[in-house]
Amino acid sequence: MKHIVIVGNGISGITAARHIRKHSDHRITVISGETDYFFSRTALMYIYMGHMKYEHTKPYEDYFWEKNRIELKKAWVNHIDFEQKRLLLDGDASLTYDVLILAVGSEPNRFGWPGQDLEGVQGLYSYQDLEKLEVYTKGIRRGVIVGGGLIGVEMAEMLLSRGIEVTLLVREQSYWNHVLPAEESALVSRHIQAHHVDLRPGTELAEIRPDSSGKRVGSIVTNKGESIECQFVCLAVGVHPRVEWMAETPLETDRGILVNEYFETNLPDVYAIGDCAQHRQPPAGRKAIEQIWYTGRIMGETLARTICGTRTPYTPGIFFNSAKFFDIEYQTYGEVAVPLPADTETFFWEHSNGRTALRINHKSDAGAVVGFNAMGLRLRHEVCERWIKEERSIRYAMEHLRDIHFDPEFFRRHEEEIVQTYNSTHPEHVVVPRKKNSFLSRLFS
Amino acid sequence: MNIIQKTGLGLFLIGFLVWIATLTMGKFTLTDQVLKDNLKPNHYEQLRPSLAPMLNKTYATPFGFNDDLANTIDQVNRGYKIQNQMDKAINDSYAFALTKAASHGIIREANVPLFWASIGLAIVGALINILAGLRKLPGIKNDHIYHNSTTSRGWLGIIIGTFLIVFYVIIYFFPQYIANWTFLVDPLSRALSGTPASQWFLYGTLYTLAILVMGIRMLIKYRHNRYQQVRTVSVMFFQLSFAFIIAEILIALSLPYYDFKNMWPLDYDFFFEWHLDSLTSSGRLGMFMLVWGIALFTIGVPLFTYLYGKRWYCSWVCGCGGLAETLGDPYRQLSDKSLKAWQVERYMVHGVLVFVVVMTALVLYTYFTGQSNIGPISSYSVRSIYGFWIGALFSGVVGVGFYPLMGNRVWCRYGCPLAAYIGIVQRFKSRFRITTNGGQCISCGNCSTYCEMGIDVRWYAQRGQDVVRASCVGCGICSAVCPRGVLNLENAAPGSRVLIAPEVLTGNDMLRENHKARMTDTQN
Ligand SMILES: Cc1cc2nc3c(=O)[nH]c(=O)nc-3n(C[C@H](O)[C@H](O)[C@H](O)COP(=O)(O)OP(=O)(O)OC[C@H]3O[C@@H](n4cnc5c(N)ncnc54)[C@H](O)[C@@H]3O)c2cc1C
Ligand code: SF4
Numbered sequence A: 001m002k003h004i005v006i007v008g009n010g011i012s013g014i015t016a017a018r019h020i021r022k023h024s025d026h027r028i029t030v031i032s033g034e035t036d037y038f039f040s041r042t043a044l045m046y047i048y049m050g051h052m053k054y055e056h057t058k059p060y061e062d063y064f065w066e067k068n069r070i071e072l073k074k075a076w077v078n079h080i081d082f083e084q085k086r087l088l089l090d091g092d093a094s095l096t097y098d099v100l101i102l103a104v105g106s107e108p109n110r111f112g113w114p115g116q117d118l119e120g121v122q123g124l125y126s127y128q129d130l131e132k133l134e135v136y137t138k139g140i141r142r143g144v145i146v147g148g149g150l151i152g153v154e155m156a157e158m159l160l161s162r163g164i165e166v167t168l169l170v171r172e173q174s175y176w177n178h179v180l181p182a183e184e185s186a187l188v189s190r191h192i193q194a195h196h197v198d199l200r201p202g203t204e205l206a207e208i209r210p211d212s213s214g215k216r217v218g219s220i221v222t223n224k225g226e227s228i229e230c231q232f233v234c235l236a237v238g239v240h241p242r243v244e245w246m247a248e249t250p251l252e253t254d255r256g257i258l259v260n261e262y263f264e265t266n267l268p269d270v271y272a273i274g275d276c277a278q279h280r281q282p283p284a285g286r287k288a289i290e291q292i293w294y295t296g297r298i299m300g301e302t303l304a305r306t307i308c309g310t311r312t313p314y315t316p317g318i319f320f321n322s323a324k325f326f327d328i329e330y331q332t333y334g335e336v337a338v339p340l341p342a343d344t345e346t347f348f349w350e351h352s353n354g355r356t357a358l359r360i361n362h363k364s365d366a367g368a369v370v371g372f373n374a375m376g377l378r379l380r381h382e383v384c385e386r387w388i389k390e391e392r393s394i395r396y397a398m399e400h401l402r403d404i405h406f407d408p409e410f411f412r413r414h415e416e417e418i419v420q421t422y423n424s425t426h427p428e429h430v431v432v433p434r435k436k437n438s439f440l441s442r443l444f445s
Numbered sequence B: 001m002n003i004i005q006k007t008g009l010g011l012f013l014i015g016f017l018v019w020i021a022t023l024t025m026g027k028f029t030l031t032d033q034v035l036k037d038n039l040k041p042n043h044y045e046q047l048r049p050s051l052a053p054m055l056n057k058t059y060a061t062p063f064g065f066n067d068d069l070a071n072t073i074d075q076v077n078r079g080y081k082i083q084n085q086m087d088k089a090i091n092d093s094y095a096f097a098l099t100k101a102a103s104h105g106i107i108r109e110a111n112v113p114l115f116w117a118s119i120g121l122a123i124v125g126a127l128i129n130i131l132a133g134l135r136k137l138p139g140i141k142n143d144h145i146y147h148n149s150t151t152s153r154g155w156l157g158i159i160i161g162t163f164l165i166v167f168y169v170i171i172y173f174f175p176q177y178i179a180n181w182t183f184l185v186d187p188l189s190r191a192l193s194g195t196p197a198s199q200w201f202l203y204g205t206l207y208t209l210a211i212l213v214m215g216i217r218m219l220i221k222y223r224h225n226r227y228q229q230v231r232t233v234s235v236m237f238f239q240l241s242f243a244f245i246i247a248e249i250l251i252a253l254s255l256p257y258y259d260f261k262n263m264w265p266l267d268y269d270f271f272f273e274w275h276l277d278s279l280t281s282s283g284r285l286g287m288f289m290l291v292w293g294i295a296l297f298t299i300g301v302p303l304f305t306y307l308y309g310k311r312w313y314c315s316w317v318c319g320c321g322g323l324a325e326t327l328g329d330p331y332r333q334l335s336d337k338s339l340k341a342w343q344v345e346r347y348m349v350h351g352v353l354v355f356v357v358v359m360t361a362l363v364l365y366t367y368f369t370g371q372s373n374i375g376p377i378s379s380y381s382v383r384s385i386y387g388f389w390i391g392a393l394f395s396g397v398v399g400v401g402f403y404p405l406m407g408n409r410v411w412c413r414y415g416c417p418l419a420a421y422i423g424i425v426q427r428f429k430s431r432f433r434i435t436t437n438g439g440q441c442i443s444c445g446n447c448s449t450y451c452e453m454g455i456d457v458r459w460y461a462q463r464g465q466d467v468v469r470a471s472c473v474g475c476g477i478c479s480a481v482c483p484r485g486v487l488n489l490e491n492a493a494p495g496s497r498v499l500i501a502p503e504v505l506t507g508n509d510m511l512r513e514n515h516k517a518r519m520t521d522t523q524n
């Protein structure tokens, strides 16, 4: 029996712990300085908006950990002595390990803007950030959000829920247009504006200025020289692995902790997973650092296998992700690259309501589908993944659109309209959608 | 809250206060005529002399009036006891009828204007407040639910809960104190059934109004979600037509009161002698009602539950469900999600099911053999125990009174024997399940938080297992609030329900291996 110590109680560390317990009797300790228990970081916005309380964001009841013999420890690790296999914690405590898993996550980027250390300037990543947010946004009139990514939009929704006016600075010419193709980006931009967000594309932060007290933020200045009065600034310009505190150690890092496909670092018995891991050789089509929930979970599952004796390489399947822009859900499967690669064609349908859209990218030659983007529509993960893996053609996809549909019953179905759109743009091969099975045949299926 | 919402709330509160104030309007004077009209002739003879001091005396409140009335009847009964003439004792409850008949003054004369100034104004105010929701863009808007003391078990929630509990206790046990309220709905009652309003008509009216008004709130809140809309229209329809209008019209036609959508064992007195007698003596229609009532739970439940799951009844048809899904919707998040609560729930709800089956067996035994006892157990005392503890206290006082404290499905989850029965069918023989979408769950917890039945939906979603639970009423709110499109209520071949979590979730190409899991990562 080994003592496995996991630093970080986020999705990746906790998934590793759960799966190691599933497959072994090792002693498992999880350390985190953030919270006593694992909670869902993705739900921070809902706590702020009053949809849930912190308790509701804990995916497992508190008894779960003891029952599964996963020891939890709330402490910050200040230093790691890799030679001695020892962690130094707050208040001079220490802990030794046989196997160490670093799942320390990220921290928000700050690009050295003048005034970024003023009170009322912050990012949103941790539970502590949420607490600060409560304090700094109390009773204020306007907040400026810097950064046109997913957290930026979440933050806009959060502030609006408290009646705070929002200015959203987006460096790109259109919202998130390095990830979303032009149509989706426009769709989301319109929706953001429909919620009365003052959206400023093509605008960057130049400087943050204090108010009369000299300590708190009072306004910002954009790269266009414009000054915007505000009482709060959220920096939502991405995150980076939380590795600075390990800089003076033999652990090899670049932007993140460097790992191979087995999450092995340069040091024996030390692994890194989740947001903080940087793949030396990322799997095809993947980034070296992936800061998303799902990949953190997959890494945790995979590493647990290796630690329990079945050496297993990181093989995430077909990429997928999802988000919600105010009221519009977004799901993506496979590759929807921007700009469109030369060997790929795209099919795009948008509903006249301007809130619902579907994109299917496919290879130009045989028409094999490679990726889906859905806005305001729910797609069936399993089917999208299968079609991409099986290289089903766009024609096949059009014929079987019904199968990827995942919207609730009674929702208006769009298959017919989508196929019509396809047929009108591809008159050379008209698709006839497969009929819905009759009620009786479904009954006895 | 914007200005329109505030105006609406203000009007609602004024209407509510006027409604409370109507309880103090009018006076109570017992006359000989009132006694003649309301007492059985023999009771009239028995009581008339002792009640003489009360006659033509005017009381300002129903309290003084009822104190004197109760004391008088008590005295008379005590007299019989001393004289060992218990057969003469008066056990009929005359309090409500006499109080209502004795009431006079503004409440009786101005009942129509007062109706509009109280209930009418409250409805208008509530609708204005609700319609203001249209100003928001369609989508899930659960902002501030946990900041608001009404919906987060704060002091306002406790006050509302206390009011509801008191209201139920009065309706069930002390209707004489709210006789004034029945004047407000007298015209409606006469129009529908030709009879003056009883406390039950008042209750039925308020119940139906609550479902309609709060149903409109649901329709607006979920105007982006057609499942919610169709389902809400369905409960509004069944309450208004089946439970209310049709049932009242039957009374107008001197037919037995019958709610065609209610069924045993929720309708626990279906097999009571008085009910069977009233059905069997009501000709063809009565026989139809009897057969229909039996067919509903013997054929309807298994068939429809197999096809669509428990939801066909619990969140589409049932009156208790209808109130929970409309009036109770603001409180759904207060249900307890812990494993403990689930354990308690299973014992309690199945316990009530066993209780109702045993009671009904005893009742039928009495019906067919004419014997009231099996050994020391009297079927009459068993049914009155059930009626008091389960029928009145649990389903009414606790079931609705606890909305703001324990969520809107306390009765359905812990007490309803019909839900227990349908749940067993849903769990073991149904096409219904809630599918979880591959690996898309981010464990945020919205689904579990807003599940009124206290199901920890996330626990299933994050491990890729279908939600197949006896208690799920298929309200579809978990699916509606999920920000990642993970959950979908579906019907398909029963065998295709994913009852064991996949070893590796969709999205991970790691090889499957069939390790025996050593973890107690399981809830059951
Ligand atoms: C507001 C928000 C919304 C998001 N929404 C989504 C989404 O919708 N979908 C999606 O895919 N992704 C989303 N993400 C990203 C996703 O949450 C992260 O990718 C994921 O949580 C990373 O998990 P992790 O386990 O790698 O690290 P983390 O969750 O960051 O966990 C690391 C833990 O380690 C602790 N720690 C770090 N250093 C130390 C130390 N020295 N000593 C002790 N403890 C330490 C940290 O305090 C933290 O608790 C969101 C992120 C945020 C902030
Ligand atoms: S699991 Fe979902 S559908 Fe079932 S009762 Fe709970 S919220 Fe409603």
Ligand code: SF4
Residues within 6 Å of the ligand: B440, B441, B442, B443, B444, B445, B446, B447, B448, B457, B458, B461, B462, B481, B482, B483, B484, B485, B486, B487
């Ligand atoms: S609401 Fe959706 S994403 Fe959140 S925990 Fe439930 S299933 Fe998962």
